[in-house]
Amino acid sequence: MSFLEVRDLCLDVGGFELSRIELKAEKGDYLTLIGPTGSGKSLFLETIIGFYRPEKGRIILEEKDITDLPPDKRQISIVYQDHMLFPHMDVFENIAYALRKKLRDKKQIEAEVKQIAGVLGIDELLHRKPATLSGGEKQRVALARSLIVRPKLLLLDEPFSALDARTREKLRDTLKKAISEYSTTVLHVTHDFEDVWALANRVVVIRKGEVMQAGDPESVFKRPSPDFVAEFLGTNVLKGKVKAFEGKLTVIEAEGLKIYSSDPAKPGEEVVVSIRPEEIILSRGTVESSARNTVKGKVLGIFKKEHLVVVEVKMGNAEIKAVITPTSCEMLGLEPGRETYAVFKASNARIIR
Amino acid sequence: MRFLKTPGILKSQSFKHSWFRNLTIGIAFIFTFLLFSSIGILLFVLKPSEILSALFSEEMLYSMKLSMLTSSASTLSVICCSIPTAYALSRYSFPGKSLIKSILGLPMAFPELVMGLALLLLFGHGFLGPYLEALGIKVTFTKLGIVVAQFFVAFPYAVRVIYSTFEDINPRYEQVSRSFGYGEFETFRYVTLPMARSGLFASSVITFARCIGAFGAVLILAGGSYMHTEVLPVTLYLNISYGNLEMAITSGILLMGIAFLAIFSFERFEGGRL
Ligand SMILES: Nc1ncnc2c1ncn2[C@@H]1O[C@H](COP(=O)(O)OP(=O)(O)O)[C@@H](O)[C@H]1O
Numbered sequence A: 001m002s003f004l005e006v007r008d009l010c011l012d013v014g015g016f017e018l019s020r021i022e023l024k025a026e027k028g029d030y031l032t033l034i035g036p037t038g039s040g041k042s043l044f045l046e047t048i049i050g051f052y053r054p055e056k057g058r059i060i061l062e063e064k065d066i067t068d069l070p071p072d073k074r075q076i077s078i079v080y081q082d083h084m085l086f087p088h089m090d091v092f093e094n095i096a097y098a099l100r101k102k103l104r105d106k107k108q109i110e111a112e113v114k115q116i117a118g119v120l121g122i123d124e125l126l127h128r129k130p131a132t133l134s135g136g137e138k139q140r141v142a143l144a145r146s147l148i149v150r151p152k153l154l155l156l157d158e159p160f161s162a163l164d165a166r167t168r169e170k171l172r173d174t175l176k177k178a179i180s181e182y183s184t185t186v187l188h189v190t191h192d193f194e195d196v197w198a199l200a201n202r203v204v205v206i207r208k209g210e211v212m213q214a215g216d217p218e219s220v221f222k223r224p225s226p227d228f229v230a231e232f233l234g235t236n237v238l239k240g241k242v243k244a245f246e247g248k249l250t251v252i253e254a255e256g257l258k259i260y261s262s263d264p265a266k267p268g269e270e271v272v273v274s275i276r277p278e279e280i281i282l283s284r285g286t287v288e289s290s291a292r293n294t295v296k297g298k299v300l301g302i303f304k305k306e307h308l309v310v311v312e313v314k315m316g317n318a319e320i321k322a323v324i325t326p327t328s329c330e331m332l333g334l335e336p337g338r339e340t341y342a343v344f345k346a347s348n349a350r351i352i353r
Numbered sequence B: 001m002r003f004l005k006t007p008g009i010l011k012s013q014s015f016k017h018s019w020f021r022n023l024t025i026g027i028a029f030i031f032t033f034l035l036f037s038s039i040g041i042l043l044f045v046l047k048p049s050e051i052l053s054a055l056f057s058e059e060m061l062y063s064m065k066l067s068m069l070t071s072s073a074s075t076l077s078v079i080c081c082s083i084p085t086a087y088a089l090s091r092y093s094f095p096g097k098s099l100i101k102s103i104l105g106l107p108m109a110f111p112e113l114v115m116g117l118a119l120l121l122l123f124g125h126g127f128l129g130p131y132l133e134a135l136g137i138k139v140t141f142t143k144l145g146i147v148v149a150q151f152f153v154a155f156p157y158a159v160r161v162i163y164s165t166f167e168d169i170n171p172r173y174e175q176v177s178r179s180f181g182y183g184e185f186e187t188f189r190y191v192t193l194p195m196a197r198s199g200l201f202a203s204s205v206i207t208f209a210r211c212i213g214a215f216g217a218v219l220i221l222a223g224g225s226y227m228h229t230e231v232l233p234v235t236l237y238l239n240i241s242y243g244n245l246e247m248a249i250t251s252g253i254l255l256m257g258i259a260f261l262a263i264f265s266f267e268r269f270e271g272g273r274l
């Protein structure tokens, strides 16, 4: 039996329902849940933690059926996008509050708080009120508060969504460190596929209250289920090695292609490059443009997706998807077997690790 | 009451002011001025010496003391009862919830006098009266009756203010607290109540003001008898009917002063939200 098992979970909140959700996670797994806004990801997390009671189905954690337990008996913690730090307590109090039900001894509580503050880099903030903190600092505190109780399961509901890219990246590193230190199993809802690459070993795709697909990140990103159209899915993922640093650009050799990226990386480093299908332009010949990447390939297939067209192109050893309008598809005269050029900017070839 | 600030774009940008604009502004000024001057007149009719002698008369001192005592008692009980009521209405769904909501809305619309009459019938000889009397409790025409009347006048308002305070607190705060092992009551005690602090303070102030100013229901249920169930509004009423203007006006000034203090601290603490 798995560490966490969700079986046939159904929840109706009037106007929206989760239907027959199945999910498994092993101890130490890091699961990311992705799916469009309003697909029921938050509802799902809040059902697992016990704020909603499912109509049907079972939730089993560590061989124990917790479906009918109140939230205070489940040992599951949650971090929300808007942190939910108690405004009337300072940072220390917020973190200590979580621990008070487990520990009575004041000295011990203080020691534990100090320790986690060290791990998350918030030592200096312990006596500030949440209102005086920056977004990133608030999330660190919220993470500390949730982790300090060493929950069986940590739920993260888009914890980084409100932060800027740089803060997000830093926080991701800190989170990684803290998770391994406190060896927690995590369910992380996110919109950002970089979270998936950087943190997760498994991905679950949810749409309209149903699980569409589950698996390891690579397989889900490379072969998104055919009826799934979320914009962040089906991004092109190329594995490669950094060859050089030319001017301000990183040169990567990936799957038989030479790709320029404006993200910095060290030569020799193994990296993953992501190029979003909508950021690729297809053309008949090589064109003069400021975009640094022009790659020749062969059209494999053409699919209509809602009002757009997805073109699959074989380039080197990689299959790359591009999204274009039906009009430009017609003008280019694309059909399987034809040669075409994919053009994209160096800034759109994102390096993820 | 909330006066929303008009965004700059919506303000008339023409230089020549329209007659409609002038009309609305004119009406705003005229009636606010009338209201203001009627309050002002209250202060200037009497000589200070007359006010002072009325203020320290035996009857006024009695009435002031009784008003403070009864209003404090009823404010305390109103707050104690409206916190759980408002919390239940805000957080739980249960059968009869919308019924409770509409019944609590009623007293805002119907006259206090009718409320007094209804209470008189309820606590009188017909229904609860005999049972309560068997327990040694007499409500009608007693000081307890004042508290009861004030309670029912102020309760719906207090529930409303506290309800909106609870509505403004994201239930996720409570859920986070639950996830750390705290029960429902502990969470309420350590998270919800402290977060509702300023709303609770504001509603206490408003409740106190409503209790001290309650007249119709108090008069009918407690009788309004001289130096027995005489609170400040009753003093005003009794002395008007005797033609004793000094006493009437002085109690009016006292009631006004209390109302101003209440509104002032309410605005300070709740930022004028109601
Ligand atoms: N308590 C509730 N009652 C009724 N509908 C709800 C409730 N909570 C969420 N919903 C609805 O359920 C849907 C899914 O919401 P949510 O789980 O927040 O989506 P996501 O987190 O994936 O963006 C939304 O359409 C939302 O309006």
Ligand SMILES: [Mg+2]
Residues within 6 Å of the ligand: A041, A042, A043, A157
């Ligand atoms: Mg959500």
